[in-house]
Amino acid sequence: MTTVPGSPVWELVKKSKYFLIKQFGNSNTKVPFSKEPNNLYNVHSYKFLGLANSKTVAVQPSAGEDKAVVLSTTKTKKQNTPTKLQHKTLMRKEFRKMAKSVKN
Template identity: 60%
Template sequence: MATVPGQLIWEIVKKNNCFLVKEFGNGTAGVVFSKEPNNLYNLHSNKHSSLANKKTVTIQPGKDQPDLKKAALARLCVVNKSLNVAKSGPKKKNRQAVKILSRK
């Protein structure tokens, strides 16, 4: 079986594959991610693609390393915080009159 060069594979899969995730940002600017296995940065690029490169690295937890659970939960918290979009613009001040009741 003949081997296919990685650059040719990248040209075939770079615009459309099942791992492609497109996120739209401000205006027309968009960010493209990839859900490929062995893609450690989750970036859709030739450099990080596990489909087009032969040498890839993956990280899998071992059966006897429960200490990785805390690190995974910490990363999950950071990712969840980054997904919460802050409202832009200045905060509105409460301009309602505050009544002070005095007891006599």
Template identity: 60%
Template sequence: MATVPGQLVWEIVKRNNSFLVKQFGRGTQSVEFSRETNNLYNLNSYKYSGLANKKTVTVQPVGKDLSVLLATTKKRKQNKPTAMFHKSVMKKEFRRMAKAVINQVARNYYRPDLKKAALARLSAVHRSLKVAKSGVKKRNRQAVKLYGLLKFFIDQYFGNRFPTGPAGSVEF
């Protein structure tokens, strides 16, 4: 199969492809997004397109732990989808992952123009994988103080005649 230049592919797919999502705003303004796998900003533009460029970068979450997949396309395997990507899974802290992304994308002269986009995508993916801290939430001190005063006055007024719950809390 003959290779087709990226600009020609972009001219064919830029206005009509299955990944295109159009958002209409007020008036005549609209924003075009793209759901392509190798599009870092999910914008419908030639620079970020995974369909038109031979060299693409993608950053995706893998599993439920804090691991992130960094995949770059191999230039010579364009017609073999299973062997098309060079994949590396990163399970480190954020700074080490960011350094690995910079080394892979910019310092190896792969696509230095996508360095900022790849780091932004890595930051968003890493933030989405973080689990919220669980545990007892701190109660408002004024609410605790008010609750204690309320309990004190009820005990003083009603004595032992008022029913209490299993932990000695007052039930209304």
């Protein structure tokens, strides 16, 4: 299985209504947001597209534990194997230590 470069993926996904959410911003104009996986800022643009970029980060709450976070990143050298692409880490530290490690 080979991976597709990011620009053709963006051309296919940018008009898709599956991930697109339009909400009102500061004024009466609608701002496009996206709900796709690995889109950290939820902005509907090529820069933040989680499906097309080789390096992505996602932070989600843990399902089983309270005050735990799952940090998932993509491995750049495993782009041809989708099952090994995501690296997930469960973090149970206090908030400041978790924020520092996510930033790093």
